[in-house]
Amino acid sequence: MTEALNDWLQHFGSLTPVSAAAICLLSLLTAFVVFPRTVLIIAAGVTFGVAAAPIILLSGTIGGILAFCSSRYIASNWFRRKLETRPRLKTVMQAVDQEGWRIIALSRLGAPVPSALQNYLFGLTKIDIVSYSIATFVFSAPQVFLFSFLGATGRASLLHDRSSCLPLAFPLVAILLTVAIIALISRRVRILLLRLEE
Numbered sequence: 001m002t003e004a005l006n007d008w009l010q011h012f013g014s015l016t017p018v019s020a021a022a023i024c025l026l027s028l029l030t031a032f033v034v035f036p037r038t039v040l041i042i043a044a045g046v047t048f049g050v051a052a053a054p055i056i057l058l059s060g061t062i063g064g065i066l067a068f069c070s071s072r073y074i075a076s077n078w079f080r081r082k083l084e085t086r087p088r089l090k091t092v093m094q095a096v097d098q099e100g101w102r103i104i105a106l107s108r109l110g111a112p113v114p115s116a117l118q119n120y121l122f123g124l125t126k127i128d129i130v131s132y133s134i135a136t137f138v139f140s141a142p143q144v145f146l147f148s149f150l151g152a153t154g155r156a157s158l159l160h161d162r163s164s165c166l167p168l169a170f171p172l173v174a175i176l177l178t179v180a181i182i183a184l185i186s187r188r189v190r191i192l193l194l195r196l197e198e
Contacts, residue, residue, distance in 0.1 A: 005039060009047040023052055024059040031063025032070075034114045038147055045151020053148035060144070061137045064119045068132055071123025079120055089121060096125040101135040108139035115140075 012019035023044055030037045037060070044052035071079050083090050092113070096103045104127065107118050122132055 005043045009043055012047070015048040015051050019048065020055050023048070023055050027056045027059040028063035028066075030116065031060055031067045031119055032116055034116045037115055038143075041144055041147040042151040042154075045148035046154065047151075049152040050145065050148045053145045056148070057137065057141055057144045060115075060140060061133065064115070064136045064140075065129065065133050067116065067119035068123040068129065071120040076124065079124055083124070089117075092121060093125050096122060096127055100127055101131045104132060104135040105139040108136055109142065 009019070009022070012022060023040075026040055027037075029035070030040060041053075041056055044056060083093075092103070092107075104118075104122060107113060108115075113121075
């Protein structure tokens, strides 16, 4: 999947209005369909560099808002019926109702729930659309820029200096830090959810 996406993006060559539109479209789709967005971000970083990050961030946020609105205003009853068999997700909704944008911030930074599912789920909560939109944009940014950077530097390291380990050390350190942060955030989310279930 990753290789096919890389090949497809590389057909565009450099970052042009056409390739930017393609990235936008893919990013919008990942807001609605459960697909590992990290794969898209890294592939775009490999092909177009960190310049692709703002495009992904903005279009991903717009897609998230559209999915949020579709869940809240169009298919609310359908999504609520689906949640009847998933008590854990209902607990997340309760957490958002109690903690507001903080849960959205933690989720965007590193909860192990696909972003498309988060978008639909948050649409069923009491949070207002402005708080949701700001939290989504601000707290999605670190991951988007980090993974774009990793894609860009990883490719540059392989193309320019295969013999040196130093260029690869920076992305490796960044990955380790990200994993540590995501683990801490996931732990925090789990603790909050367990508290709510008691």
